[in-house]
Amino acid sequence: MKVLLCPLNDPGYLYPALAVGAELRRRAHTVHVLAGPRAAPAATAAGLEAVAVVDTTALSVSHWTARGPEQYTEVARAVRRTRPDVLVTSVLCHGALVAAEAAGLPVVVLGLTAHLWPYRSGIGAADARDRTWRLTETLKHYGAVREAAGLAPRHDRFPDTPLLGTAFLLRGHPVLEPPGAELPPAVEHVGPCWWEPQPPAAEPLPDSKPLAYVHLGRTFGGASLWPRLNAAFTSGTHRAVVELGRSGDPEAAADADLIVGRRPWMGPLVDRADLVLTNATSAPVLAALLRGKPLLVAPNGSEQQVLAAGCLRAGVARGLPGPGASAADLRAAVEETARDPELRARAQEIAGLLADGKSETRAADAVESASH
Template sequence: MRYLFCSLDSPGFLFPALAIARELRRRSHEVAFVTGPTFASFVQDSGFERIPRGEQDGKSFQIETFAQPAEMVRQARHVEYALGRFHADVLVGQQLALGPLLAAERQGLPVASLGLASYIFPVKDGPPGPEPLDRRAASLHDGLLARYNEARAAVGLPSSSPPYRETPLIGDLLLLRTVPELEGNVEALPARVRLVGDCLWEPPEAPPDPELERWLEDAEASGQPLFYVQPARDLEFCDFWPLVVEALKELPVRVVAAIRRPGIEEETFPSHFLVRRHVPQSSILRRARGIIASGTTTVVLGALTHGLPALLIVAGGEQFSTAERCRRAGAALNLLRRTDNDLTPQAIRAAVEELLATPGLAGNAQRLREALARVDGPARAADLLEELGFQRQRPSRVAAS
């Protein structure tokens, strides 16, 4: 079987795709990738071919513009060019990469999507329910569908507006990166949705970082709790980082933060802070007491696979859905930011103190860690992709799979 993986140009999306691709290759399937040029050498160093956008390569599968119809069309053209060089049996896209869905329909191929840590669309047809999460899910879906229909028109496909449970935005198969203990009520999900665990993967660790190791050893020796802080990738929704600095500058904790902003490492912070543009997440999480982050998939799953409770500061996108799942599972405290004025350092500090004083949060996070550990995510995903490829139709549903 031949699988063409279509990944957004971000480690948080590319790395789990590579985890599944490695498992398919272990089973003697052929695998190739389309993604942006930023990670071309990384994909190739991982042993896979990355097919360019065309004879003249260029940007594609950009996370910053995933919801723009022009980007969806660009992705579809990239995939169709790749299919001319690699005759795939199955396309494997991602829930926020909608171009592969267009290409699959035009080329008559089955398509799977690698999902997030929660189901972000409505599970019932008709008007949204009274819960804020239901209204946000409907708004997110309807907004994406409108843009997707613009892209469909641009590639000569008719408009699509089926009921929510038949949404075209999840492909023939959605591999949701969670477990029943976190998602809850899995029987309400559309039949095309299957749960595959976290599917987390990180490349082999870089050479040791003496400065980081010394700082972490000192933090451990201090006996003060260590927190890992990671705002949203592009700080688009809310840059809560300055508020976190103000909140924790006099609290007896240690803080390691990954802030993707040029020049951040030259700024001055309190001595109990270590701030970099990038830190190896797993090396910090195995020593941490908790995280402070947006509700994005990679950092939330990273925390839960280490049994860590979270303070989640959410403002948009998938963050609402994932953060609410964590709160309902008793593993997170949530703060909602709607405007620049409704989140304060005092609120963040109080939430951190509550997290430290509530052992049940850590206990629930540990139970989720155990649930995630029971699922071999890449193997489960590979099983379902093989089934999709062999049957060339939607897999039958298995209860609580």
């Protein structure tokens, strides 16, 4: 079987696809990865062959709403070159969905950790945070790509059908969904599909205080975490290692116990941390749960609200006090999250559930099934 991986090239989307690709390669399938210059070294490190992207913005999550037609062109070009039997792509990668349809190929979509669009069953409206709006907005951009590609209109029974592909694989666990939530038939929980490059050496860190790992997401017009980080980690019990991710320039106070940077991995640092503080995006949440670490969540927009709610409901997280909270309350939230035995026990329980799921195996099985 020939497989073309065409995920978004940002690490949070690229790395899970590489995990699945490496498992498919281990099964003796031919696997290519559509990759720009920044993503190609990771593909090589995973033992996979990269196919170069001409337009480097086409597979960037920062441009997912605007570069769909260019993404379609890139994927269609790679399909002609590699002649795959199946595509594997990311959520929000509409150009790949349309290219697969145009070529008559099955397509497997790697989703995020929790399901963002409406469930098929009616659950409490309190959990439905903008789910209908999210679906409507996503379909608008998807429809624009289809129109640009000249494909005939679709007539699906459910509006989310075209976004789910042949199979839609969530990288979390049912425990993170609301009780009674009924997912569409094409959607399956497979687990983290975890991969990241190995750091060249252990990072030297001061050992005078225990560590917290902090991963910043986009603010989406919400509150920046920096004022609260500065307060929580000044004269507190912990020092924080802060991953900037796709956030803006750092705003660390000179006297705050913060070590700030950008790294293409997080696992070794999470291993050394007592807790993970995050806006609640998939990668840091999964890194914490895989290692049985409790979470302190401060969501803004997009998936953050949905995933943070899932973590709180599952008993693996506390909420970080909001803007305007006192420094004492913020420091207490860090210390209490790190020391809470029930929170840690529940996180360790879910770590076991995720490990038992054998995510790369299940995902590779789904890709093989889709190609038949």
